[in-house]
Amino acid sequence: MTTFDLGDPTFDVTSAAVHAARDEDWYVETNWGWAVLRYAEVSALLRDRRFRQGNARWPAQNGIHSGLFSDWWQETLLSLEGEDHARIRRLLMPAFRNKTIAAMTPRFQALADELVDGFADRGRVEFVHEFAEPYAARIICLLLGLPDGDWPQVARWADDLGASFSIDVGNQVPRIEAALEGLRGHVDEVVADRQARPRDDLVSTLVQAQEADGLSRHELGVALVFLAFAGMETTRNQLGLALQTLLAHPDQWRLLGERPELGGNAVEEVMRVNPTVTWVTREALEDVDFQGLHIPRGGIVQMLSHAAGTDPAAMPDPSFDITAQRPPHHGFGAGVHHCLGHFVARTDMAVALPLLARRMPDAEPDGPGAWLPVSGNTGPLRFPIRFTPSS
Numbered sequence: 001m002t003t004f005d006l007g008d009p010t011f012d013v014t015s016a017a018v019h020a021a022r023d024e025d026w027y028v029e030t031n032w033g034w035a036v037l038r039y040a041e042v043s044a045l046l047r048d049r050r051f052r053q054g055n056a057r058w059p060a061q062n063g064i065h066s067g068l069f070s071d072w073w074q075e076t077l078l079s080l081e082g083e084d085h086a087r088i089r090r091l092l093m094p095a096f097r098n099k100t101i102a103a104m105t106p107r108f109q110a111l112a113d114e115l116v117d118g119f120a121d122r123g124r125v126e127f128v129h130e131f132a133e134p135y136a137a138r139i140i141c142l143l144l145g146l147p148d149g150d151w152p153q154v155a156r157w158a159d160d161l162g163a164s165f166s167i168d169v170g171n172q173v174p175r176i177e178a179a180l181e182g183l184r185g186h187v188d189e190v191v192a193d194r195q196a197r198p199r200d201d202l203v204s205t206l207v208q209a210q211e212a213d214g215l216s217r218h219e220l221g222v223a224l225v226f227l228a229f230a231g232m233e234t235t236r237n238q239l240g241l242a243l244q245t246l247l248a249h250p251d252q253w254r255l256l257g258e259r260p261e262l263g264g265n266a267v268e269e270v271m272r273v274n275p276t277v278t279w280v281t282r283e284a285l286e287d288v289d290f291q292g293l294h295i296p297r298g299g300i301v302q303m304l305s306h307a308a309g310t311d312p313a314a315m316p317d318p319s320f321d322i323t324a325q326r327p328p329h330h331g332f333g334a335g336v337h338h339c340l341g342h343f344v345a346r347t348d349m350a351v352a353l354p355l356l357a358r359r360m361p362d363a364e365p366d367g368p369g370a371w372l373p374v375s376g377n378t379g380p381l382r383f384p385i386r387f388t389p390s391s
Contacts, residue, residue, distance in 0.1 A: 002017075002021050002024070002028050002029075003028065003029045003030060003031070004017075004018075004021075004028055004029070004030040004031075004035055005030070005031050006030050006031060006032050006035070006167070006279070006302065006375055006376075007031055007032070007167050008375075009167060009168070009373040009375075010373070011373070011374075011375055012373075012374040012375070013278045013279065013304055013306055013307070013374055013375050014274075014278075014306045014307075014374055015374075018037065018304065018306075018307050019307070019310075021037060022037035022038060022307050022311065025037075026038040026040075026041045026291065027041070027293060027301075030302065032061065032300055032302060033054075033281075033299060033300030033301055033302060034293065034295070034299070034300070034301045034302070035279070035301075035302045035304050035307075036301055036302065036303050036304065036308070037304055037307040037308065037311070038307070038308060038311050038313060038314075039308045039309070039311040039313065039314035039315075039327065040311075040313065040314065041290075041291065042303040042304070042305075042308040042330055043308075043330070044290075045282060045290070045301060045303065046280065046282070046303060046330065048282075048288075048290075050284060050285055050286055050288050051282040051283060051284055051285060051288070051301070052081045052282065052283050052285055053078060053079065053081065053281070053282065053283070054281030054282045054283035054300050054301070054302075055073075055078045055079055055281055056073075056074060056078075056079035056081075056283070057283065057300070058073065058164075058169070058281070059073050059169070062169050062170040063170050064169070064170060064173060067173065067177065068177045068180055068181070069164070069173055069176045069177050069180060072180055072222060072225070073164065075219075075222045076222060076223075076226045077089060077092075077223065077226060078226075088215065088219060088223060091206070091209045091215045092206065092209075092223060092227075096344065101344050101347050102347065104142065104143075104347070105347060105351060107142060108139065108347065108348050108351040108352070109351050109355065111135060111138055111139070111142075112131075112135060112351060112352045112355045112356070113355065115130070115131050115134060115135055116131070116355065116356065116359050116360075118130065119131075120359060120389065120390045121389050121390065122389060123386060123387055123388060123389035124366060124384065124385070124386050124387075125384070125385050125387075126382060126383065126384050126385075127239075127240060127243055127380070127383040127384070127385050128236070128240055128380050128381065128382055128383050129382070131239070131352075131356075132235075132236045132237075132239040132240050132380075133155050133159075133232075133236050134151060134155070135235075135236075135239065135348070135352060136155075136231070136232045136233075136235035136236040136239065136348075137151040137152070137154050137155035137158065137232050137236075138151045139231075139235070139344070139348050140154060140158075140227075140228055140231050140232045141154060143201070143202045143231070143344065144187075144190065144201065144202055144203050144224070144227075144228060145190065145194070145199055145201030145202065145203050145204065146186075146190060150186075153182075153186075154183070154186075154228060154232065155232060156179075157179040157182050157183040157186075157228075157229065158179075158183075158228060158229040158232040158233050159179075159233070160175045160176060160178065160179035161176060161179045161180065161183070161225075161229040161233070162229065162233040162377065163175055163176050164176055165376050165377035166372075166376060166377070167373060167375060167376045179229075180225065183225050183228060183229065184221055184225050187221055187224045187225055187228070188221060190203055190224075191203060191207060191217070191220060191221065191224070194207045195207055203224065206220055206223070206224070207220070231344060231345070233377070234276050234277065234345065234377070235344075235345050235348060235349065236379065237276040237372075237377065237378065237379025237380070238270070238271065238275070238276045238331075238345065238349065238379070239349060239352060239353075240379050240380035240383050241270065241274045241275070241276055241378070241379055241380070242266070242267070242270040242274070242349065242353055243356070243363075243383065243385065244274065244365075244380070244383070245270050245273060245274045245320060246266070246270070246353070246357070247363055247364055247365055247385070249320055250364075252266075252320065252321070252322050253357050253361070253363070254357070254361055255322065255323075256322060256353060256354050256357040257354065257357035257358040257359075257361050258358075259354075260354035260355070260358065262322050262323065262354070263349075263350035263351065263353050263354040264346065264350040265322055265323065265324075265325075266322040266350070266353050266354070267345075267346055267349045267350050267353065268326065268329060268346075269320060269321065269322050269324065269326070270353075271309075271329050271331035272309035272310070272326060272329040272331070273306065273309060273310060273318075273320055274306070275305040275306060275309070275329070275330075275331040276331075276377055276378055276379050277305060277331060277377055278304065278305055278306060278374065278375055278376060278377070278378055279302040279303055279304050279305060279375070279376070280302070280303040280305065280330060281300060281301070281302055281303075282300070282301050282303065283298060283299070283300055283301075284296065284297055284298060284299045284300075284301075285297065303330060305329070305330050305331055308329075308330055309329045309330065309331075314327055315327070359390065360385070360387040361387075361388075362387055362388050363385050363386070363387040364385065364386060364387070365383070365384070365385060365386075366384040366385055366386040367384050369381070369382050369383040369384060370382040
């Protein structure tokens with residue numbers, strides 16, 4: 001029987017071997033439970049209330065049983081379940097209303113233009129550090145009401161916290177915990193400031209919720225640290241993966257530059273075929289029998305996003321096409337743990353991608369760059385691009 005080693009840094013969850021396993025059956029055994037490969041089964045299991053979010057066991061699975069990182073991880077929205085999860089999510093929701101985020105679109109646009117202005121006349125850019133990282137980090141600063149000049153430090157902390165999702169997390173704990181202490185201290189200062197001097201920003205909104213609806217100061221701090229890191233890390237990575245995919249399809253890149261209204265659909269299509277979150281984990285709360293597979297209580301299932309998103313049973317033509325209308329992808333998860341900040345990510349990427357395509361219409365990779373393993377949370381570490389300079 002085919003088995004996959006998800007902890008192998010050379011294993012590629014988008015590989016032909018994964019597609020071949022999907023042709024054989026809807027699941028395959030792995031060293032971390034079962035990997036679910038087909039769209040229909042992923043969709044069903046993500047919403048099956050007999051399962052909980054499986055991330056809570058991630059530190060322990062990697063030999064991390066105590067300490068600052070382990071304690072914080074258990075308290076994040078990713079790990080909470082039941083009433084605690086529902087209560088905190090409900091209190092955070094007003095800060096992420098579509099109307100609130102949509103109103104920021106002109107500021108996202110101005111920021112993207114400013115960043116491109118910084119390298120447009122060179123005809124070359126290292127995309128991660130000159131666009132994706134400052135764009136994602138400065139948007140997080142905007143959302144949280146942090147000074148724009150804080151973004152390099154916020155980015156460094158978020159980058160170090162990103163090792164939480166690495167398949168090498170067991171060796172990264174000192175780096176993660178140092179970033180946790182730094183970001184938590186910074187967030188505590190901001191919360192204290194907003195309690196004394198409220199503003200029209202996300203932190204002030206959450207401080208008001210804390211005082212009115214029973215969100216503790218500790219819970220607020222945990223949530224803000226997680227939002228800052230997750231919002232920056234995933235958007236930065238997904239932007240890099242979007243450019244990787246779009247530049248591999250020059251006709252689609254040119255079309256996006258000509259038709260900026262396709263920006264939103266381009267985001268969905270990129271996340272279908274090249275998601276930064278390559279799998280979503282669920283843990284069985286009871287013995288579950290599902291389509292011929294017995295999953296015991298505590299059993300882990302990994303929902304492989306790319307395999308599901310390119311499943312020909314759900315999409316007869318799964319080739320990349322930013323004009324196509326598809327079934328919803330699983331890049332933001334689904335069910336009660338659907339990503340809280342999905343509208344922020346969708347909006348800022350839908351602004352950035354058409355603008356980049358318009359201003360760099362003949363862009364192409366300038367060498368291979370450097371990339372994280374294509375498993376766990378993936379993305380570029382360095383992605384050089386060249387294009388015709390413009391003034």
